[in-house]
Amino acid sequence: MNSKIKNCIQLNPWITIPNLFVSIVTFLVLSTSAKAQQQTLSIEDAIAISLANNYDILLSRNDSSLAALDYSYSVYAFAPRLNATGGMIYNIVDNKRVLANGTKRDGNNIKSSNLTASVSLNWTLFDGLKMFATRKKLGEFMELGELQIKNQVVTSVAEVMRTYYDIVRQQQQLKAIEEQMDLINERLKLAQYKLDIGTGAKPDMLQAQIDLNAQRSAHMTQQTNILKLKEQLNQLLAVSVNTNYSVIDSIPINATLSLDAIQSGVTSVNPQLLITQKNLDIAQLTLKEKKADRFPVISFNSAYNFNRNDNKSVVDPYQPLFNQNRGFNYGLAATIPLFNGMNTRRLIKSAELDIKYQELLYKRDLAQITSSIANAYKDYDLHKRTLQLEEDNIKLVRENLFIARERYRLGVSTFLEMREAQRSLEDANNRLIGARYNTKVAEIELMRLRGDLVQ
Structure with missing residues:
Protein backbone atom coordinates (compact mmCIF):
# COMPACT_ATOMS: atom_id res chain seq x y z
CA MET A 1 0.00 0.00 0.00
CA ASN A 2 1.13 3.51 -0.73
CA SER A 3 2.89 5.24 2.17
CA LYS A 4 0.38 8.09 2.10
CA ILE A 5 -2.43 5.69 2.92
CA LYS A 6 -0.43 3.97 5.64
CA ASN A 7 0.17 7.34 7.26
CA CYS A 8 -3.53 8.13 7.35
CA ILE A 9 -4.72 4.87 8.89
CA GLN A 10 -4.61 4.72 12.69
CA LEU A 11 -6.87 1.99 14.04
CA ASN A 12 -6.63 3.00 17.68
CA PRO A 13 -9.60 3.72 16.99
CA TRP A 14 -8.99 7.11 15.36
CA ILE A 15 -7.99 7.69 11.73
CA THR A 16 -5.89 10.74 10.99
CA ILE A 17 -4.09 12.10 7.92
CA PRO A 18 -1.44 14.52 9.20
CA ASN A 19 0.95 13.98 6.29
CA LEU A 20 -1.75 14.64 3.71
CA PHE A 21 -3.58 17.57 5.31
CA VAL A 22 -1.86 20.29 3.30
CA SER A 23 -2.00 18.38 0.01
CA ILE A 24 -5.68 17.51 0.40
CA VAL A 25 -6.68 21.06 1.29
CA THR A 26 -4.70 22.36 -1.68
CA PHE A 27 -6.35 19.82 -3.96
CA LEU A 28 -9.85 20.76 -2.79
CA VAL A 29 -9.22 24.49 -3.09
CA LEU A 30 -7.90 24.16 -6.61
CA SER A 31 -10.64 21.74 -7.63
CA THR A 32 -13.48 24.02 -6.51
CA SER A 33 -12.21 26.86 -8.66
CA ALA A 34 -13.82 26.80 -12.07
CA LYS A 35 -10.87 28.60 -13.65
CA ALA A 36 -8.17 26.56 -11.97
CA GLN A 37 -6.24 24.05 -13.99
CA GLN A 38 -7.74 20.60 -13.50
CA GLN A 39 -5.80 18.57 -10.95
CA THR A 40 -4.97 14.88 -11.26
CA LEU A 41 -6.40 12.78 -8.45
CA SER A 42 -4.41 9.62 -7.79
CA ILE A 43 -6.02 6.53 -6.30
CA GLU A 44 -3.88 6.96 -3.17
CA ASP A 45 -5.12 10.51 -2.61
CA ALA A 46 -8.72 9.45 -3.28
CA ILE A 47 -8.45 6.75 -0.60
CA ALA A 48 -6.80 9.16 1.84
CA ILE A 49 -9.53 11.79 1.37
CA SER A 50 -12.19 9.12 1.82
CA LEU A 51 -10.61 7.90 5.06
CA ALA A 52 -10.64 11.44 6.39
CA ASN A 53 -14.15 12.45 5.25
CA ASN A 54 -16.31 9.38 4.56
CA TYR A 55 -19.46 9.60 6.69
CA ASP A 56 -19.76 5.86 7.30
CA ILE A 57 -16.18 5.76 8.59
CA LEU A 58 -16.80 8.81 10.78
CA LEU A 59 -19.90 7.15 12.29
CA SER A 60 -17.96 3.95 13.02
CA ARG A 61 -15.15 6.01 14.51
CA ASN A 62 -17.62 7.78 16.83
CA ASP A 63 -19.02 4.47 18.10
CA SER A 64 -15.50 3.18 18.70
CA SER A 65 -14.60 6.35 20.59
CA LEU A 66 -17.50 5.76 22.98
CA ALA A 67 -16.30 2.20 23.65
CA ALA A 68 -12.76 3.45 24.22
CA LEU A 69 -14.06 6.07 26.65
CA ASP A 70 -15.96 3.44 28.64
CA TYR A 71 -12.87 1.25 28.86
CA SER A 72 -10.64 4.11 29.98
CA TYR A 73 -12.88 4.55 33.06
CA SER A 74 -13.37 0.83 33.73
CA VAL A 75 -10.39 0.72 36.11
CA TYR A 76 -12.49 2.66 38.62
CA ALA A 77 -14.80 -0.33 38.93
CA PHE A 78 -12.26 -1.66 41.48
CA ALA A 79 -12.13 1.57 43.47
CA PRO A 80 -14.29 2.28 46.54
CA ARG A 81 -17.29 4.57 46.43
CA LEU A 82 -16.97 7.63 48.64
CA ASN A 83 -19.96 9.89 49.32
CA ALA A 84 -20.50 12.91 51.54
CA THR A 85 -23.83 14.23 52.81
CA GLY A 86 -24.72 17.22 54.91
CA GLY A 87 -27.69 19.22 56.04
CA MET A 88 -28.71 22.18 58.20
CA ILE A 89 -32.24 22.52 59.60
CA TYR A 90 -33.67 25.49 61.49
CA ASN A 91 -36.83 25.06 63.58
CA ILE A 92 -39.20 27.65 65.12
CA VAL A 93 -42.03 26.00 67.08
CA ASP A 94 -44.65 26.76 69.69
CA ASN A 95 -44.94 24.07 72.38
CA LYS A 96 -47.65 23.43 74.98
CA ARG A 97 -47.55 20.55 77.49
CA VAL A 98 -49.89 19.33 80.24
CA LEU A 99 -48.18 16.85 82.56
CA ALA A 100 -49.87 14.05 84.50
CA ASN A 101 -49.72 16.05 87.73
CA GLY A 102 -51.57 18.92 86.08
CA THR A 103 -48.56 21.09 85.55
CA LYS A 104 -48.68 23.20 82.40
CA ARG A 105 -45.62 24.30 80.48
CA ASP A 106 -45.86 26.57 77.50
CA GLY A 107 -43.18 27.79 75.11
CA ASN A 108 -43.62 30.13 72.19
CA ASN A 109 -41.22 30.92 69.37
CA ILE A 110 -38.77 28.24 70.42
CA LYS A 111 -35.79 28.28 68.08
CA SER A 112 -33.44 25.37 67.41
CA SER A 113 -30.99 24.23 64.73
CA ASN A 114 -29.69 20.83 63.69
CA LEU A 115 -26.48 20.26 61.71
CA THR A 116 -25.68 16.84 60.23
CA ALA A 117 -22.76 15.70 58.13
CA SER A 118 -21.35 12.32 57.13
CA VAL A 119 -18.78 10.74 54.87
CA SER A 120 -19.42 7.13 53.85
CA LEU A 121 -17.22 4.63 52.06
CA ASN A 122 -18.36 1.44 50.34
CA TRP A 123 -15.81 -0.90 48.77
CA THR A 124 -16.82 -4.11 47.04
CA LEU A 125 -14.19 -6.70 47.89
CA PHE A 126 -15.71 -9.73 46.19
CA ASP A 127 -18.60 -10.14 43.76
CA GLY A 128 -17.86 -13.51 42.22
CA LEU A 129 -15.15 -11.90 40.02
CA LYS A 130 -17.86 -10.10 38.10
CA MET A 131 -15.98 -6.79 38.12
CA PHE A 132 -12.98 -8.43 36.42
CA ALA A 133 -15.19 -9.95 33.71
CA THR A 134 -16.94 -6.62 33.18
CA ARG A 135 -13.68 -4.71 32.77
CA LYS A 136 -12.34 -7.27 30.30
CA LYS A 137 -15.66 -7.14 28.45
CA LEU A 138 -15.32 -3.35 28.06
CA GLY A 139 -11.84 -3.94 26.65
CA GLU A 140 -13.31 -6.39 24.14
CA PHE A 141 -15.91 -3.80 23.15
CA MET A 142 -13.13 -1.30 22.51
CA GLU A 143 -11.31 -3.81 20.28
CA LEU A 144 -14.62 -4.60 18.59
CA GLY A 145 -15.02 -0.91 17.79
CA GLU A 146 -11.56 -0.85 16.21
CA LEU A 147 -12.42 -3.89 14.10
CA GLN A 148 -15.68 -2.30 13.00
CA ILE A 149 -13.74 0.78 11.89
CA LYS A 150 -11.36 -1.40 9.90
CA ASN A 151 -14.26 -3.31 8.35
CA GLN A 152 -15.93 -0.05 7.34
CA VAL A 153 -12.60 1.27 6.04
CA VAL A 154 -12.10 -1.85 3.91
CA THR A 155 -15.65 -1.58 2.55
CA SER A 156 -15.34 2.14 1.81
CA VAL A 157 -11.88 1.82 0.23
CA ALA A 158 -13.11 -1.00 -2.03
CA GLU A 159 -16.06 1.14 -3.14
CA VAL A 160 -13.80 4.14 -3.78
CA MET A 161 -11.39 2.00 -5.83
CA ARG A 162 -14.17 0.44 -7.90
CA THR A 163 -15.69 3.85 -8.64
CA TYR A 164 -12.31 5.43 -9.36
CA TYR A 165 -11.28 2.74 -11.82
CA ASP A 166 -14.75 2.81 -13.38
CA ILE A 167 -14.05 6.46 -14.22
CA VAL A 168 -10.73 5.38 -15.73
CA ARG A 169 -12.54 2.71 -17.74
CA GLN A 170 -15.11 5.17 -19.02
CA GLN A 171 -12.35 7.60 -20.01
CA GLN A 172 -10.61 4.81 -21.91
CA GLN A 173 -13.94 4.10 -23.56
CA LEU A 174 -14.18 7.79 -24.46
CA LYS A 175 -10.74 7.65 -26.11
CA ALA A 176 -11.80 4.55 -28.02
CA ILE A 177 -14.86 6.43 -29.31
CA GLU A 178 -12.66 9.36 -30.33
CA GLU A 179 -10.38 6.95 -32.19
CA GLN A 180 -13.41 5.54 -34.00
CA MET A 181 -14.52 9.06 -34.89
CA ASP A 182 -11.11 9.75 -36.43
CA LEU A 183 -11.21 6.51 -38.41
CA ILE A 184 -14.74 7.08 -39.62
CA ASN A 185 -13.93 10.69 -40.51
CA GLU A 186 -11.01 9.40 -42.58
CA ARG A 187 -13.32 6.87 -44.23
CA LEU A 188 -15.83 9.65 -44.92
CA LYS A 189 -13.16 11.74 -46.64
CA LEU A 190 -12.06 8.79 -48.75
CA ALA A 191 -15.66 8.00 -49.71
CA GLN A 192 -16.26 11.65 -50.62
CA TYR A 193 -13.03 11.77 -52.64
CA LYS A 194 -13.95 8.62 -54.57
CA LEU A 195 -17.43 9.97 -55.16
CA ASP A 196 -15.97 13.20 -56.50
CA ILE A 197 -13.66 11.43 -58.98
CA GLY A 198 -16.40 9.05 -60.07
CA THR A 199 -15.04 5.80 -58.60
CA GLY A 200 -17.23 5.71 -55.47
CA ALA A 201 -20.90 5.49 -54.57
CA LYS A 202 -22.97 7.99 -52.63
CA PRO A 203 -24.39 5.34 -50.23
CA ASP A 204 -20.82 4.73 -49.06
CA MET A 205 -20.42 8.38 -48.20
CA LEU A 206 -23.84 8.57 -46.53
CA GLN A 207 -23.16 5.46 -44.46
CA ALA A 208 -19.86 6.93 -43.26
CA GLN A 209 -21.67 10.11 -42.20
CA ILE A 210 -24.31 8.06 -40.38
CA ASP A 211 -21.62 6.10 -38.55
CA LEU A 212 -19.85 9.33 -37.61
CA ASN A 213 -23.05 10.84 -36.20
CA ALA A 214 -23.65 7.68 -34.17
CA GLN A 215 -20.17 7.96 -32.65
CA ARG A 216 -20.74 11.63 -31.86
CA SER A 217 -23.90 10.70 -29.99
CA ALA A 218 -22.02 7.96 -28.12
CA HIS A 219 -19.28 10.51 -27.32
CA MET A 220 -21.76 12.88 -25.66
CA THR A 221 -23.36 10.03 -23.72
CA GLN A 222 -19.94 8.86 -22.57
CA GLN A 223 -19.00 12.32 -21.30
CA THR A 224 -22.21 12.42 -19.27
CA ASN A 225 -21.48 8.99 -17.80
CA ILE A 226 -18.04 10.18 -16.68
CA LEU A 227 -19.51 13.25 -14.98
CA LYS A 228 -22.08 11.09 -13.16
CA LEU A 229 -19.38 8.71 -11.95
CA LYS A 230 -17.31 11.64 -10.71
CA GLU A 231 -20.30 12.83 -8.71
CA GLN A 232 -20.56 9.36 -7.17
CA LEU A 233 -16.87 9.47 -6.26
CA ASN A 234 -17.29 12.96 -4.80
CA GLN A 235 -20.05 11.61 -2.59
CA LEU A 236 -17.79 8.80 -1.38
CA LEU A 237 -15.04 11.33 -0.68
CA ALA A 238 -17.54 13.63 1.05
CA VAL A 239 -16.46 16.65 -1.02
CA SER A 240 -18.48 19.14 -3.00
CA VAL A 241 -20.31 17.68 -6.00
CA ASN A 242 -18.82 20.49 -8.08
CA THR A 243 -15.26 19.34 -7.33
CA ASN A 244 -13.60 18.54 -10.64
CA TYR A 245 -10.39 16.66 -11.37
CA SER A 246 -8.80 14.24 -13.78
CA VAL A 247 -7.80 10.66 -13.06
CA ILE A 248 -4.97 8.49 -14.29
CA ASP A 249 -5.29 7.00 -17.78
CA SER A 250 -4.47 3.35 -16.99
CA ILE A 251 -5.64 0.53 -14.74
CA PRO A 252 -2.73 -1.28 -13.06
CA ILE A 253 -3.24 -5.02 -12.63
CA ASN A 254 -1.63 -7.27 -10.02
CA ALA A 255 -1.29 -10.54 -11.91
CA THR A 256 0.60 -12.35 -9.14
CA LEU A 257 -2.26 -13.14 -6.75
CA SER A 258 -2.63 -16.81 -5.84
CA LEU A 259 -5.50 -18.61 -4.19
CA ASP A 260 -3.29 -20.17 -1.50
CA ALA A 261 -1.87 -16.77 -0.52
CA ILE A 262 -5.36 -15.25 -0.27
CA GLN A 263 -6.78 -18.11 1.79
CA SER A 264 -3.74 -18.41 4.04
CA GLY A 265 -4.42 -16.88 7.44
CA VAL A 266 -7.72 -15.32 6.35
CA THR A 267 -9.23 -16.04 9.80
CA SER A 268 -6.69 -13.73 11.42
CA VAL A 269 -7.00 -10.94 8.83
CA ASN A 270 -10.57 -10.75 7.54
CA PRO A 271 -12.35 -7.98 9.52
CA GLN A 272 -15.77 -9.63 9.37
CA LEU A 273 -14.43 -12.90 10.80
CA LEU A 274 -12.54 -11.00 13.49
CA ILE A 275 -15.73 -9.12 14.41
CA THR A 276 -17.67 -12.38 14.70
CA GLN A 277 -14.90 -13.90 16.82
CA LYS A 278 -14.87 -10.81 19.04
CA ASN A 279 -18.64 -11.07 19.53
CA LEU A 280 -18.10 -14.68 20.61
CA ASP A 281 -15.48 -13.57 23.15
CA ILE A 282 -17.89 -10.94 24.49
CA ALA A 283 -20.65 -13.54 24.81
CA GLN A 284 -18.33 -15.77 26.86
CA LEU A 285 -17.50 -12.89 29.20
CA THR A 286 -21.22 -12.15 29.55
CA LEU A 287 -21.69 -15.74 30.72
CA LYS A 288 -19.02 -15.19 33.39
CA GLU A 289 -20.86 -12.06 34.54
CA LYS A 290 -24.13 -13.94 34.88
CA LYS A 291 -22.51 -16.85 36.75
CA ALA A 292 -20.98 -14.37 39.20
CA ASP A 293 -24.48 -13.47 40.36
CA ARG A 294 -24.61 -16.84 42.15
CA PHE A 295 -21.89 -15.79 44.59
CA PRO A 296 -22.25 -13.51 47.61
CA VAL A 297 -21.12 -9.91 47.40
CA ILE A 298 -18.78 -8.91 50.20
CA SER A 299 -18.12 -5.23 50.80
CA PHE A 300 -16.28 -3.07 53.28
CA ASN A 301 -18.28 -0.19 54.70
CA SER A 302 -17.13 2.75 56.76
CA ALA A 303 -18.55 6.12 57.73
CA TYR A 304 -17.78 9.22 59.75
CA ASN A 305 -20.89 10.93 61.18
CA PHE A 306 -21.35 14.33 62.78
CA ASN A 307 -24.56 15.65 64.39
CA ARG A 308 -25.11 18.86 66.36
CA ASN A 309 -28.40 20.04 67.87
CA ASP A 310 -28.60 23.58 69.25
CA ASN A 311 -31.78 24.66 71.15
CA LYS A 312 -32.09 28.32 72.19
CA SER A 313 -34.65 27.41 74.84
CA VAL A 314 -36.45 24.31 76.07
CA VAL A 315 -39.73 23.56 77.74
CA ASP A 316 -38.61 20.31 79.36
CA PRO A 317 -35.83 20.95 81.89
CA TYR A 318 -34.37 17.54 81.09
CA GLN A 319 -34.02 18.37 77.42
CA PRO A 320 -30.47 19.51 76.53
CA LEU A 321 -29.85 22.97 75.13
CA PHE A 322 -26.86 21.71 73.13
CA ASN A 323 -26.15 18.19 71.94
CA GLN A 324 -23.29 17.11 69.64
CA ASN A 325 -22.31 13.62 68.40
CA ARG A 326 -19.51 12.54 66.14
CA GLY A 327 -17.93 9.18 65.49
CA PHE A 328 -16.42 6.69 63.09
CA ASN A 329 -17.71 3.21 62.22
CA ASP A 354 -25.96 -16.67 22.86
CA ILE A 355 -22.53 -18.34 22.84
CA LYS A 356 -23.86 -21.17 20.68
CA TYR A 357 -25.49 -18.59 18.41
CA GLN A 358 -22.22 -16.68 18.01
CA GLU A 359 -20.36 -19.93 17.29
CA LEU A 360 -22.84 -20.73 14.52
CA LEU A 361 -22.47 -17.21 13.13
CA TYR A 362 -18.69 -17.62 13.03
CA LYS A 363 -18.94 -20.96 11.21
CA ARG A 364 -21.45 -19.49 8.76
CA ASP A 365 -19.31 -16.42 8.05
CA LEU A 366 -16.19 -18.56 7.66
CA ALA A 367 -17.97 -20.82 5.14
CA GLN A 368 -19.37 -17.84 3.23
CA ILE A 369 -16.05 -15.99 3.08
CA THR A 370 -14.15 -19.14 2.07
CA SER A 371 -16.67 -19.75 -0.71
CA SER A 372 -16.62 -16.09 -1.75
CA ILE A 373 -12.81 -16.12 -1.98
CA ALA A 374 -12.87 -19.26 -4.13
CA ASN A 375 -15.48 -17.77 -6.48
CA ALA A 376 -13.76 -14.38 -6.59
CA TYR A 377 -10.49 -16.05 -7.49
CA LYS A 378 -12.20 -17.97 -10.32
CA ASP A 379 -13.47 -14.63 -11.66
CA TYR A 380 -10.02 -13.10 -11.22
CA ASP A 381 -8.33 -15.96 -13.06
CA LEU A 382 -10.93 -15.90 -15.85
CA HIS A 383 -10.70 -12.14 -16.39
CA LYS A 384 -6.90 -12.24 -16.22
CA ARG A 385 -6.76 -14.88 -18.96
CA THR A 386 -9.39 -13.00 -20.95
CA LEU A 387 -7.33 -9.82 -20.61
CA GLN A 388 -4.26 -11.56 -21.97
CA LEU A 389 -6.28 -12.90 -24.89
CA GLU A 390 -7.74 -9.48 -25.69
CA GLU A 391 -4.33 -7.80 -25.47
CA ASP A 392 -3.02 -10.26 -28.04
CA ASN A 393 -6.15 -9.93 -30.13
CA ILE A 394 -6.04 -6.12 -30.30
CA LYS A 395 -2.69 -6.34 -32.07
CA LEU A 396 -4.21 -8.57 -34.76
CA VAL A 397 -7.22 -6.30 -35.13
CA ARG A 398 -5.08 -3.19 -35.57
CA GLU A 399 -2.89 -4.93 -38.12
CA ASN A 400 -5.98 -6.08 -39.99
CA LEU A 401 -7.38 -2.53 -39.91
CA PHE A 402 -4.12 -1.11 -41.27
CA ILE A 403 -4.21 -3.56 -44.18
CA ALA A 404 -7.90 -2.86 -44.85
CA ARG A 405 -7.32 0.92 -44.87
CA GLU A 406 -4.46 0.62 -47.35
CA ARG A 407 -6.44 -1.74 -49.59
CA TYR A 408 -9.44 0.60 -49.53
CA ARG A 409 -7.23 3.61 -50.27
CA LEU A 410 -5.76 1.75 -53.25
CA GLY A 411 -9.20 0.67 -54.42
CA VAL A 412 -8.62 -3.09 -54.12
CA SER A 413 -11.17 -3.62 -51.33
CA THR A 414 -14.78 -2.56 -50.79
CA PHE A 415 -16.30 0.00 -48.46
CA LEU A 416 -17.94 -2.79 -46.45
CA GLU A 417 -14.60 -4.50 -45.81
CA MET A 418 -13.17 -1.24 -44.49
CA ARG A 419 -16.23 -0.61 -42.30
CA GLU A 420 -16.13 -4.16 -40.93
CA ALA A 421 -12.46 -3.79 -39.97
CA GLN A 422 -13.24 -0.59 -38.08
CA ARG A 423 -16.15 -2.23 -36.28
CA SER A 424 -13.87 -5.12 -35.34
CA LEU A 425 -11.51 -2.60 -33.73
CA GLU A 426 -14.41 -1.01 -31.85
CA ASP A 427 -15.58 -4.38 -30.51
CA ALA A 428 -12.02 -5.40 -29.61
CA ASN A 429 -11.43 -2.15 -27.73
CA ASN A 430 -14.67 -2.60 -25.79
CA ARG A 431 -13.73 -6.14 -24.83
CA LEU A 432 -10.19 -5.16 -23.87
CA ILE A 433 -11.30 -2.23 -21.72
CA GLY A 434 -13.98 -4.38 -20.11
CA ALA A 435 -11.56 -7.23 -19.44
CA ARG A 436 -9.02 -4.91 -17.83
CA TYR A 437 -11.65 -3.32 -15.57
CA ASN A 438 -13.23 -6.67 -14.65
CA THR A 439 -9.80 -8.04 -13.73
CA LYS A 440 -9.19 -5.04 -11.46
CA VAL A 441 -12.61 -5.37 -9.83
CA ALA A 442 -11.96 -9.07 -9.16
CA GLU A 443 -8.55 -8.17 -7.70
CA ILE A 444 -10.15 -5.55 -5.41
CA GLU A 445 -12.79 -8.05 -4.29
CA LEU A 446 -10.12 -10.63 -3.43
CA MET A 447 -8.18 -8.12 -1.36
CA ARG A 448 -11.39 -6.94 0.30
CA LEU A 449 -12.34 -10.47 1.30
CA ARG A 450 -8.92 -11.04 2.74
CA GLY A 451 -8.88 -7.62 4.41
CA ASP A 452 -5.61 -6.50 2.80
CA LEU A 453 -6.89 -3.28 1.24
CA VAL A 454 -5.67 -1.54 4.41
CA GLN A 455 -2.97 -2.67 6.81
Missing part, protein backbone atom coordinates in the same frame (compact mmCIF):
# COMPACT_ATOMS: atom_id res chain seq x y z
CA TYR A 330 -16.59 0.43 59.92
CA GLY A 331 -17.37 -3.19 59.14
CA LEU A 332 -18.05 -5.84 56.53
CA ALA A 333 -21.33 -6.64 54.81
CA ALA A 334 -22.32 -9.67 52.80
CA THR A 335 -25.23 -9.95 50.40
CA ILE A 336 -26.02 -13.60 49.82
CA PRO A 337 -28.36 -14.46 46.92
CA LEU A 338 -30.90 -17.02 48.14
CA PHE A 339 -33.78 -16.92 45.69
CA ASN A 340 -34.79 -14.44 42.96
CA GLY A 341 -37.38 -16.39 41.06
CA MET A 342 -34.76 -18.40 39.14
CA ASN A 343 -33.84 -15.23 37.23
CA THR A 344 -30.09 -15.86 37.55
CA ARG A 345 -30.48 -19.34 36.12
CA ARG A 346 -32.53 -17.95 33.25
CA LEU A 347 -29.88 -15.35 32.45
CA ILE A 348 -27.12 -17.98 32.52
CA LYS A 349 -29.06 -20.21 30.11
CA SER A 350 -29.66 -17.21 27.85
CA ALA A 351 -25.92 -16.38 27.85
CA GLU A 352 -25.07 -20.00 26.99
CA LEU A 353 -27.51 -19.93 24.08
